[in-house]
């Protein structure tokens with residue numbers, strides 16, 4: 001009951017600030033106000049299941065129009081399984097929790113003209129009134145702000161290959177170390193250094209669990225060859241894990257890895273050779289920093305003749321199905 005009360009209090013605070021912002025004619029939202037879709041705020045205040053979704057996957061992760069189609073289908077899967085989807089993005093400087101169809105379309109057509117927004121970019125995009133597609137780190141930040149405990153994506157960022165020299169380590173990992181949101185993903189792509197990513201998560205104190213497997217999945221394939229510290233067998237077990245993490249006030253995130261369904265997993269060899277080639281091209285073209293992940297995703301898709309995109313879409317939908325069930329189980333547990 002205390003949980004529900006503090007949740008409501010936080011929400012009311014945000015709703016108030018959002019109302020104030022709405023009255024300020026067309027201005028951006030300096031001062032930290034946000035806009036929560038009415039369907040989402042209603043579900044949150046009633047303790048009903050909500051699933052947060054990121055938006056970089058729409059703008060930078062997939063080409064138009066498949067990005068839009070996938071975003072809509074993912075939201076539909078969340079609904080069909082009893083939860084309310086809340087896609088998160090910054091539009092005209094206002095962080096939005098829950099997007100309308102028109103807003104999804106806007107992001108999808110903006111593509112990489114939307115700013116890829118990780119935690120470090122949030123203040124700038126808000127202050128300049130820009131359009132920001134939130135990565136896993138920024139989406140976790142906003143989900144936590146409005147008390148959405150479950151967040152579904154495709155793959156998270158990690159330690160990049162050669163990260164021990166470049167120090168290119170995704171802020172998704174440090175966010176998982178500081179923000180109590182459960183992130184459901186298909187693991188980490190092998191464009192990244194998976195063993196070092198898992199080491200880094202351990203250092204950050206992040207609980208990493210895999211669904212019905214002992215192996216950490218590698219996004220396009222079911223296994224990376226790395227073991228996970230925890231294994232969960234059901235959405236209910238995941239919900240208990242999230243609840244224990246909250247009750248203990250560990251304040252860290254949880255990474256729940258769901259392997260890509262067998263029938264959609266791409267051939268490991270084809271993907272791996274495409275990744276090797278894309279990585280080499282990135283080095284030659286000097287593509288670094290936050291441009292690297294979008295470049296590699298697009299190039300691997302080209303090199304595999306669209307096979308990687310098809311796998312990507314299938315695994316995101318599978319994660320949405322699982323995530324909705326986790327959110328429903330968690331809401332049930334908290335009643």
Ligand code: PSU
Nearest residue numbers: 056057061135136155157170171290293
């Ligand atoms: N991996 C994917 N698809 C994506 C991303 C990662 O398979 O769209 C996006 C996510 O938004 C993730 C971000 O949070 O890339 C990580 O970017 P970086 O490596 O620059 O931290």
Ligand code: MN
Nearest residue numbers: 168170289290
């Ligand atoms: Mn980076």
